Amino acid sequence: MTDSPTEYAKPTFRGDVTVELVKHSAADSDVLWAARVSTAGEQSLEEITKDPERSKGLINYLMRDRHGSPFEHNSMTFFISAPILVFREFMRHRVGWSYNEESGRYRELQPVFYVPGQDRKLVQEGRPGKYVFVEGSQEQHDLTTRVMEDSYRQAYEAYQEMLAAGVAREVARSVLPVGLFSSMYATCNARSLMHFLGLRTQHEQATVPSFPQREIEMVGEQMEAEWAKLMPLTYAAFNKNGRVAP
Numbered sequence: 001m002t003d004s005p006t007e008y009a010k011p012t013f014r015g016d017v018t019v020e021l022v023k024h025s026a027a028d029s030d031v032l033w034a035a036r037v038s039t040a041g042e043q044s045l046e047e048i049t050k051d052p053e054r055s056k057g058l059i060n061y062l063m064r065d066r067h068g069s070p071f072e073h074n075s076m077t078f079f080i081s082a083p084i085l086v087f088r089e090f091m092r093h094r095v096g097w098s099y100n101e102e103s104g105r106y107r108e109l110q111p112v113f114y115v116p117g118q119d120r121k122l123v124q125e126g127r128p129g130k131y132v133f134v135e136g137s138q139e140q141h142d143l144t145t146r147v148m149e150d151s152y153r154q155a156y157e158a159y160q161e162m163l164a165a166g167v168a169r170e171v172a173r174s175v176l177p178v179g180l181f182s183s184m185y186a187t188c189n190a191r192s193l194m195h196f197l198g199l200r201t202q203h204e205q206a207t208v209p210s211f212p213q214r215e216i217e218m219v220g221e222q223m224e225a226e227w228a229k230l231m232p233l234t235y236a237a238f239n240k241n242g243r244v245a246p
């Protein structure tokens, strides 16, 4: 706790999100092993390296026909730093995900806030369900930056004022906005990640287009890049089959 409002860290602003793959046990061979137990029983582990083309074909068949469970025998843990507004959407994904997020009750929240970068399209056009985002003018960008930063500073000062007066963190945090950065560990498997990516990214190969908020898509894109390196055959089959989770 700080004694006076002048001692606390001053707000900082950022327009990016970060995703780090901290732990994984995930490979295309996990899919093959799980699928081949159906026919090869305990011998299935030996089958993996025998015929690479057949392996690729099998993964594609499983994806196409939506035999999903062989894609669950793997694990990836990501450390994600993003604004609370992203986590609010993220945690709607209930199946095949485990989450642990930093606490606003047990620690003082740090003043890092989201301000959209210059490349963030600012203006929504069209009706809900059928709208597009277009570039904002420089004036709109300047206004957004100024208004957000002023608002964040005011909110964080109010938070600090309450902490300095002895108010509990869990009460004082009520004044902090959803643009505040948080961090969490999120663990998933390839099947649950594919479901997430199908809904939270826009991609030219998607046969069922989605219209996610750009900030959660930024997280999704970084997770996708990590996963693609771990399971290239599964990743290729996901794209080839329209980015629909099996």
Ligand SMILES: Cc1cc2nc3c(=O)[nH]c(=O)nc-3n(C[C@H](O)[C@H](O)[C@H](O)COP(=O)(O)OP(=O)(O)OC[C@H]3O[C@@H](n4cnc5c(N)ncnc54)[C@H](O)[C@@H]3O)c2cc1C
Residues within 6 Å of the ligand: 092, 093, 094, 095, 096, 195, 199, 200, 210, 211, 212, 213
């Ligand atoms: C573009 C976009 C806009 C959205 N807008 C809103 C919004 O305005 N308001 C809002 O509240 N949410 C909104 N959402 C969240 C959305 O409704 C889902 O909660 C979220 O996408 C998670 O999807 P999911 O339930 O399929 O995932 P998961 O919870 O991971 O579930 C995976 C799958 O398991 C099955 N399943 C899980 N739970 C159940 C259950 N209880 N009963 C039956 N089957 C189940 C379903 O097949 C489901 O697809 C939006 C999502 C997107 C992508």
